[in-house]
Amino acid sequence: MEVIVILIIASLLLAGSFLGVFVWATRTGQFEDTTTPAMRILTDDPPATHTSNSLPPSPKTEPS
Template identity: 60%
Template sequence: MEVIFILIGCSLLVALLFLGLFFWSVRNGQYDDPHTPAIRILFDNKKSDTENNTTNPPKNTND
């Protein structure tokens, strides 16, 4: 039964990873605007070259 110590440790690590991802997404502004990305994902336009050169990091992540 001692294997539970390891399993619990692993599960906690995984959970902490997700908590960290959640923190990252909130700080990244993904919870600031819950509406526009839902619309934006429907545009099937080609990715333009200019967008790839962006040095100013885009706030939204799904286009």
């Protein structure tokens, strides 16, 4: 029966890590807007080549 102790620790760790992931996701604002991503996925990015010469590729990263 002592194996239950190990199982309990394992299950608590697993559930705790899920909770941790949720907290992280909320903190980073991933639940702020749940509508726009659903619209965004419907569109493709146009090919990176474009006719205008004044437009070098821009960084897509955001400052944190």
